[in-house]
Amino acid sequence: MHDTVCEILDALAASPDPAAAETAALIGTKSPTAVAVTLESLRRARELPTLEACFDQELRIMAHALAHPDFREGVRARMIDKDRTPHWAPATFEV
Template sequence: MHLSVRSGLGSTRPSAPASTCARRARCSRRCVRPTSRPRAAADLLTQRSPLSVAATVEAMRRAAGMDSVHEVLAQDMVLARGLIEHGDFVEGVRAQLVDKDRQPMWSQASFDEVSGADVARLFEG
Protein backbone atom coordinates (compact mmCIF):
# COMPACT_ATOMS: atom_id res chain seq x y z
CA MET A 1 0.00 0.00 0.00
CA HIS A 2 1.48 3.30 -0.99
CA LEU A 3 1.08 5.90 1.73
CA SER A 4 3.15 9.01 1.41
CA VAL A 5 3.43 11.07 4.55
CA ARG A 6 6.18 13.28 3.19
CA SER A 7 4.78 14.52 -0.10
CA GLY A 8 3.37 18.01 -0.26
CA LEU A 9 4.10 18.94 3.32
CA GLY A 10 6.33 21.94 2.64
CA SER A 11 9.94 22.59 3.39
CA THR A 12 11.90 22.64 6.60
CA ARG A 13 13.16 26.18 6.24
CA PRO A 14 14.30 27.82 9.47
CA SER A 15 11.96 30.04 11.43
CA ALA A 16 11.75 33.70 10.56
CA PRO A 17 13.78 36.01 12.80
CA ALA A 18 11.65 37.42 15.61
CA SER A 19 12.15 40.97 14.33
CA THR A 20 10.59 40.14 10.95
CA CYS A 21 7.68 38.04 12.14
CA ALA A 22 4.36 39.89 12.03
CA ARG A 23 2.81 37.42 14.48
CA ARG A 24 5.51 38.09 17.07
CA ALA A 25 3.56 41.00 18.54
CA ARG A 26 0.52 38.75 19.10
CA CYS A 27 2.20 35.72 20.62
CA SER A 28 4.61 35.27 23.48
CA ARG A 29 6.07 31.95 22.36
CA ARG A 30 8.72 31.39 19.73
CA CYS A 31 7.44 31.99 16.21
CA VAL A 32 7.49 28.85 14.05
CA ARG A 33 6.96 28.76 10.30
CA PRO A 34 3.75 26.92 9.42
CA THR A 35 5.70 24.50 7.21
CA SER A 36 7.69 23.10 10.14
CA ARG A 37 4.67 21.58 11.92
CA PRO A 38 3.59 19.31 9.05
CA ARG A 39 7.21 18.23 8.58
CA ALA A 40 7.49 17.39 12.27
CA ALA A 41 4.24 15.41 12.07
CA ALA A 42 5.47 13.52 9.00
CA ASP A 43 8.76 12.73 10.72
CA LEU A 44 6.90 11.41 13.75
CA LEU A 45 4.66 9.20 11.60
CA THR A 46 7.67 7.60 9.93
CA GLN A 47 8.82 6.42 13.38
CA ARG A 48 5.52 4.64 14.04
CA SER A 49 4.32 1.24 12.86
CA PRO A 50 3.66 1.54 9.11
CA LEU A 51 0.77 -0.91 9.38
CA SER A 52 -0.82 0.99 12.26
CA VAL A 53 -0.52 4.32 10.45
CA ALA A 54 -2.00 2.86 7.25
CA ALA A 55 -4.84 1.28 9.26
CA THR A 56 -5.55 4.60 10.99
CA VAL A 57 -5.79 6.40 7.65
CA GLU A 58 -8.15 3.70 6.33
CA ALA A 59 -10.25 3.89 9.51
CA MET A 60 -10.68 7.63 9.05
CA ARG A 61 -11.66 7.14 5.40
CA ARG A 62 -14.24 4.54 6.37
CA ALA A 63 -15.57 6.61 9.27
CA ALA A 64 -16.25 9.54 6.95
CA GLY A 65 -18.94 7.43 5.27
CA MET A 66 -20.58 6.16 8.44
CA ASP A 67 -23.88 7.47 9.73
CA SER A 68 -23.37 7.32 13.49
CA VAL A 69 -20.83 7.46 16.25
CA HIS A 70 -21.92 3.93 17.20
CA GLU A 71 -20.74 2.64 13.79
CA VAL A 72 -17.40 4.41 14.16
CA LEU A 73 -16.85 3.06 17.67
CA ALA A 74 -17.75 -0.46 16.56
CA GLN A 75 -15.20 -0.18 13.75
CA ASP A 76 -12.60 1.15 16.18
CA MET A 77 -13.15 -1.83 18.50
CA VAL A 78 -12.59 -4.29 15.67
CA LEU A 79 -9.52 -2.39 14.53
CA ALA A 80 -8.08 -2.25 18.06
CA ARG A 81 -8.41 -6.03 18.38
CA GLY A 82 -6.77 -6.50 14.99
CA LEU A 83 -3.86 -4.22 15.86
CA ILE A 84 -3.27 -5.92 19.21
CA GLU A 85 -3.37 -9.40 17.64
CA HIS A 86 -1.08 -8.40 14.78
CA GLY A 87 1.99 -7.93 16.93
CA ASP A 88 3.18 -4.38 16.24
CA PHE A 89 1.33 -3.19 19.33
CA VAL A 90 3.22 -5.68 21.48
CA GLU A 91 6.49 -4.65 19.81
CA GLY A 92 5.78 -0.99 20.51
CA VAL A 93 5.09 -1.74 24.17
CA ARG A 94 8.31 -3.75 24.35
CA ALA A 95 10.39 -0.95 22.83
CA GLN A 96 8.82 1.85 24.91
CA LEU A 97 8.00 0.30 28.27
CA VAL A 98 9.75 -3.03 28.76
CA ASP A 99 13.25 -2.75 27.27
CA LYS A 100 13.04 1.04 26.89
CA ASP A 101 15.39 0.86 23.92
CA ARG A 102 13.01 2.97 21.78
CA GLN A 103 13.99 0.80 18.78
CA PRO A 104 10.88 -1.11 17.69
CA MET A 105 11.26 -3.70 14.94
CA TRP A 106 7.98 -3.25 13.05
CA SER A 107 6.63 -6.12 10.96
CA GLN A 108 6.89 -3.87 7.88
CA ALA A 109 9.87 -1.54 7.67
CA SER A 110 8.16 1.11 5.52
CA PHE A 111 4.78 2.21 4.20
CA ASP A 112 5.63 0.69 0.82
CA GLU A 113 5.70 -2.77 2.42
CA VAL A 114 2.12 -2.49 3.71
CA SER A 115 -0.42 -4.06 1.37
CA GLY A 116 -4.10 -3.26 1.12
CA ALA A 117 -4.78 -6.86 2.14
CA ASP A 118 -2.74 -6.39 5.34
CA VAL A 119 -4.87 -3.37 6.25
CA ALA A 120 -8.16 -5.04 5.28
CA ARG A 121 -7.37 -8.03 7.52
CA LEU A 122 -7.28 -5.73 10.54
CA PHE A 123 -10.91 -4.72 9.90
CA GLU A 124 -12.16 -8.32 9.83
CA GLY A 125 -13.93 -9.06 13.07
Protein backbone atom coordinates in the same frame (compact mmCIF):
# COMPACT_ATOMS: atom_id res chain seq x y z
CA MET B 1 -5.94 14.54 -2.10
CA HIS B 2 -3.07 12.15 -1.56
CA ASP B 3 -4.02 8.50 -1.82
CA THR B 4 -1.26 6.68 0.05
CA VAL B 5 0.62 7.07 3.28
CA CYS B 6 3.82 7.64 1.28
CA GLU B 7 2.20 10.43 -0.72
CA ILE B 8 0.92 12.07 2.45
CA LEU B 9 4.31 11.85 4.14
CA ASP B 10 6.05 13.24 1.06
CA ALA B 11 3.64 16.17 0.92
CA LEU B 12 4.12 16.91 4.60
CA ALA B 13 7.91 16.72 4.29
CA ALA B 14 7.87 19.04 1.27
CA SER B 15 5.71 21.64 2.99
CA PRO B 16 7.35 24.93 3.95
CA ASP B 17 5.56 24.74 7.31
CA PRO B 18 8.01 23.34 9.90
CA ALA B 19 5.14 21.70 11.79
CA ALA B 20 4.28 19.65 8.69
CA ALA B 21 7.82 18.31 8.40
CA GLU B 22 7.85 17.54 12.13
CA THR B 23 4.57 15.69 11.72
CA ALA B 24 5.96 13.65 8.81
CA ALA B 25 9.01 12.74 10.87
CA LEU B 26 6.85 11.71 13.83
CA ILE B 27 4.51 9.59 11.70
CA GLY B 28 7.59 7.99 10.14
CA THR B 29 8.53 6.52 13.51
CA LYS B 30 5.20 4.72 13.90
CA SER B 31 4.18 1.25 12.78
CA PRO B 32 3.60 1.35 9.02
CA THR B 33 0.76 -1.13 9.43
CA ALA B 34 -0.92 0.95 12.14
CA VAL B 35 -0.56 4.15 10.10
CA ALA B 36 -2.07 2.51 7.01
CA VAL B 37 -4.94 1.05 9.04
CA THR B 38 -5.57 4.43 10.65
CA LEU B 39 -5.73 6.16 7.27
CA GLU B 40 -8.19 3.60 5.95
CA SER B 41 -10.33 3.74 9.08
CA LEU B 42 -10.58 7.54 8.83
CA ARG B 43 -11.65 7.26 5.22
CA ARG B 44 -14.26 4.64 6.06
CA ALA B 45 -15.53 6.64 9.03
CA ARG B 46 -16.62 9.40 6.67
CA GLU B 47 -19.21 7.00 5.27
CA LEU B 48 -20.49 5.66 8.58
CA PRO B 49 -23.94 6.87 9.59
CA THR B 50 -23.39 7.54 13.32
CA LEU B 51 -20.77 8.17 15.95
CA GLU B 52 -21.74 4.82 17.44
CA ALA B 53 -20.80 3.13 14.16
CA CYS B 54 -17.43 4.90 14.27
CA PHE B 55 -16.84 3.66 17.81
CA ASP B 56 -17.80 0.14 16.75
CA GLN B 57 -15.30 0.31 13.90
CA GLU B 58 -12.60 1.55 16.27
CA LEU B 59 -13.30 -1.26 18.73
CA ARG B 60 -13.01 -3.88 15.99
CA ILE B 61 -9.78 -2.37 14.70
CA MET B 62 -8.23 -2.27 18.17
CA ALA B 63 -9.23 -5.87 18.87
CA HIS B 64 -7.34 -6.93 15.74
CA ALA B 65 -4.41 -4.62 16.49
CA LEU B 66 -3.82 -6.29 19.84
CA ALA B 67 -3.09 -9.55 18.01
CA HIS B 68 -0.69 -7.95 15.49
CA PRO B 69 3.06 -8.41 16.19
CA ASP B 70 3.65 -4.64 15.91
CA PHE B 71 1.59 -4.04 19.05
CA ARG B 72 3.84 -6.31 21.10
CA GLU B 73 6.92 -4.79 19.47
CA GLY B 74 5.80 -1.27 20.32
CA VAL B 75 5.18 -2.25 23.95
CA ARG B 76 8.57 -3.94 24.10
CA ALA B 77 10.40 -0.93 22.66
CA ARG B 78 8.65 1.67 24.79
CA MET B 79 7.78 -0.06 28.06
CA ILE B 80 9.88 -3.19 28.56
CA ASP B 81 13.34 -2.59 27.08
CA LYS B 82 12.77 1.18 26.86
CA ASP B 83 15.16 1.33 23.91
CA ARG B 84 12.56 3.14 21.77
CA THR B 85 13.76 1.28 18.69
CA PRO B 86 10.85 -0.85 17.51
CA HIS B 87 11.39 -3.23 14.64
CA TRP B 88 8.14 -3.01 12.68
CA ALA B 89 6.94 -5.67 10.25
CA PRO B 90 6.91 -4.40 7.57
CA ALA B 91 9.62 -1.88 8.41
CA THR B 92 8.71 0.74 5.81
CA PHE B 93 5.68 2.48 4.35
CA GLU B 94 6.44 1.41 0.78
CA VAL B 95 4.19 -1.29 -0.63
